[in-house]
Amino acid sequence: MNFKKALGILGLAGISTAAMAQDAVQAAEEAKDAFQQAVYQTRSLLFADEIAKYFTVTNMVKVVTAVLAIVIFYSVYRFIRSIVQKGASKKFEPHTVGLITKSISYVFYVAIGMYILGLFGINVSAIWGAAGVAGLAIGFAAQTSVSNVISGLFVLTEKTMKIGDFIEVDGVSGTVDEIGLLSVKIHTLDNQLIRIPNSTIINTKLMNYASFDLRRFSFPLEVGYDTEPKTALDAALDAAKRCPSVIQNDPDYQPTAVFTGLAESGITLSLNVWFKRQDLVNVKNEVFAEFLTVCKERNIEIPFNKLDVTITKTNC
Numbered sequence: 001m002n003f004k005k006a007l008g009i010l011g012l013a014g015i016s017t018a019a020m021a022q023d024a025v026q027a028a029e030e031a032k033d034a035f036q037q038a039v040y041q042t043r044s045l046l047f048a049d050e051i052a053k054y055f056t057v058t059n060m061v062k063v064v065t066a067v068l069a070i071v072i073f074y075s076v077y078r079f080i081r082s083i084v085q086k087g088a089s090k091k092f093e094p095h096t097v098g099l100i101t102k103s104i105s106y107v108f109y110v111a112i113g114m115y116i117l118g119l120f121g122i123n124v125s126a127i128w129g130a131a132g133v134a135g136l137a138i139g140f141a142a143q144t145s146v147s148n149v150i151s152g153l154f155v156l157t158e159k160t161m162k163i164g165d166f167i168e169v170d171g172v173s174g175t176v177d178e179i180g181l182l183s184v185k186i187h188t189l190d191n192q193l194i195r196i197p198n199s200t201i202i203n204t205k206l207m208n209y210a211s212f213d214l215r216r217f218s219f220p221l222e223v224g225y226d227t228e229p230k231t232a233l234d235a236a237l238d239a240a241k242r243c244p245s246v247i248q249n250d251p252d253y254q255p256t257a258v259f260t261g262l263a264e265s266g267i268t269l270s271l272n273v274w275f276k277r278q279d280l281v282n283v284k285n286e287v288f289a290e291f292l293t294v295c296k297e298r299n300i301e302i303p304f305n306k307l308d309v310t311i312t313k314t315n316c
Helices: 002-045 048-054 057-089 094-119 124-141 143-158 198-203 229-241 277-297
Strands: 166-169 172-179 183-187 193-197 206-208 214-223 256-262 267-276
Touching: 057 094, 143 172, 143 183, 143 198, 172 193, 183 198, 193 198, 214 229, 214 277, 229 256, 229 267, 229 277, 267 277
Parallel strands: none
Antiparallel strands: 166 172, 166 206, 172 183, 183 193, 214 267, 256 267
16 A cells, blocks of 8 residues: 555656656746847847848958058048148248148048948949039028138238238228138237138228338327427427337438318327337337427427316306
């Protein structure tokens, strides 16, 4: 009896073990399927299959060829740019040299881009056609920019200014920092950056105070009617002679004084002096200070607005 019970227990144990083994196998297959599904979803999210299609031997050769082409093109580009820059710097202004080097850079970028696109089988002619149509559309939409570019070419070819010159355009004055195809950038005396479109420079009056080494400035002066005319002229010329920044010894640039009119309160005259353009501030301070000194020494009245008040006493 005991033997039969033992056999029954062994049979039940065998059945339980087989069932557990079957469950384990089934669980392993489900885990395998879940893992494969996760891998598939991950590859789909990362576009791994699509990317793997491009990692072929042919494409790898094209990539290596493109890298070598970029290195060769860049070396040639630097060599040509250095030669052109050295040659142009002897004949043109610095801003013109910068424009030439920029143009060479743009040509290099376009050439290397077209070469790489063609290397990978992209139809370059179609791109050129689309670029032409897009260029027409952009040209109509950006007429102001096109006008500035054309005006910029005139500014560069006329050579009316260079970097470092002090100019005045449309009431705005400052030192030129950059001359480009679209605009000219200057900084004012109070160190403010101003961008002037090239079309504005072409269409308005441009004054360049740095074109010549010497400059003339006219000082408006006024003396009272009690002053003799010759005394007024002598006082103005004497004030100019006392200014160290004013040119004195050159007969072509001697100080001159002329009468300019009869005002309400006095005789007006203009003192014209020549000086080096970098001495403008010193000359202004010197001339006005010395003229005041001369007038005090010679008892010359400088008229100014004043109010006389008379008080009268009346008997009410």
